[in-house]
Amino acid sequence: MNFQVYNRDICVGDIRVIGVSSSSLLMVGDAETIQLAATFDTPAESLIIGPFVPLSPDA
Amino acid sequence: MIAMLQRIACVDHIKVDSVSFSSIFQIGDSEQICGISRAIAVQREAEIFYTNEGSFGAYPIFSEAIPFEPMTESLNGSTQNLNPVLKVRNIGIMGASSSSVVHIGNSRHISMEARVKHIRQLLPRRNHVD
Numbered sequence: 001m002n003f004q005v006y007n008r009d010i011c012v013g014d015i016r017v018i019g020v021s022s023s024s025l026l027m028v029g030d031a032e033t034i035q036l037a038a039t040f041d042t043p044a045e046s047l048i049i050g051p052f053v054p055l056s057p058d059a
Numbered sequence: 060m061i062a063m064l065q066r067i068a069c070v071d072h073i074k075v076d077s078v079s080f081s082s083i084f085q086i087g088d089s090e091q092i093c094g095i096s097r098a099i100a101v102q103r104e105a106e107i108f109y110t111n112e113g114s115f116g117a118y119p120i121f122s123e124a125i126p127f128e129p130m131t132e133s134l135n136g137s138t139q140n141l142n143p144v145l146k147v148r149n150i151g152i153m154g155a156s157s158s159s160v161v162h163i164g165n166s167r168h169i170s171m172e173a174r175v176k177h178i179r180q181l182l183p184r185r186n187h188v189d
Contacts, residue, residue: 039175
């Protein structure tokens with residue numbers, strides 16, 4: 001693959017962000033490689049209706 | 060070390076209200092960033108909190124491999140920075156949390172990972188509708 005980049009003027013006025021969270025990245029600059037991964041588990045069995053049972057204790 | 064001439068980040072004004080839970084606010088270049096965040100998010104209908112509960116080992120989400128496809132195609136690339144300045148007048152961030160990164164400047168290799176397990180515990184319903 002042939003990949004040619006010409007970086008011309010980038011001039012940003014205002015960046016307003018409420019939150020950067022859970023291994024997110026906000027960057028003003030250049031990077032060679034960026035690798036992001038996220039798993040987010042909300043299965044049906046994680047909704048527990050009934051008397052409160054403590055989760056398995058920390059080992 | 061850096062193969063190509065990289066650009067300079069120029070930020071006139073930045074305001075970050077809060078940086079929490081192993082987050083980083085970096086001004087300047089870096090070589091490698093590796094951020095990992097693990098969380099068990101429990102919501103209960105009643106205000107009950109057991110201090111010693113919650114084990115990452117009990118849930119496979121925290122140990123399963125996240126497949127990542129390596130790049131096999133050969134890349135013929137060139138970058139020309141005709142304007143070597145990245146200009147930003149103002150940045151406002153309320154919060155950075157849970158191993159996140161706010162970075163002003165260049166880097167080489169960035170790898171970020173988040174694993175979140177949600178659990179909701181509700182009280183028994185009195186009039187349950189099927």
